[in-house]
Amino acid sequence: MQQHADTHSTHSENWTGLVVVGLCCGMAKFYFHVRQGNIRFEDMHGADFADLRAAWCWALQDARVVIDQQLLSGPIAEQWIEIGDHTGVVVASLSFERLQVIH
DSSP, X not given: OOOOTTOOSOOEEOTTOOEESOOOOSSEEXXXXXXXXXXXXXXXXXXXESSHHXXXXXXXXXXXXXXXXXXXXXOGGGEEEEEEOTTSOEEEEEEHHHHHHHO
């Protein structure tokens, strides 16, 4: 698993590619920030989901669209989605490179 310079938490990864930093319970707002190298495209609006798993499923679908439509340029190894909670803490991240292998 590739470590990112600005990540300040320890990650664990399961077979689906979900990198979990923390877990959230109940209806919560999640933000889906897109990373391309050192550039972070902030999701300023977020979306409400029942839990982190539901947010993860949405991020997975969205990432597949980004990859399929080639919406980002540059090396896919430097592209990923960070899922943030309402406090701004990144609770999960999805590597586009890993998704491309699974996809």
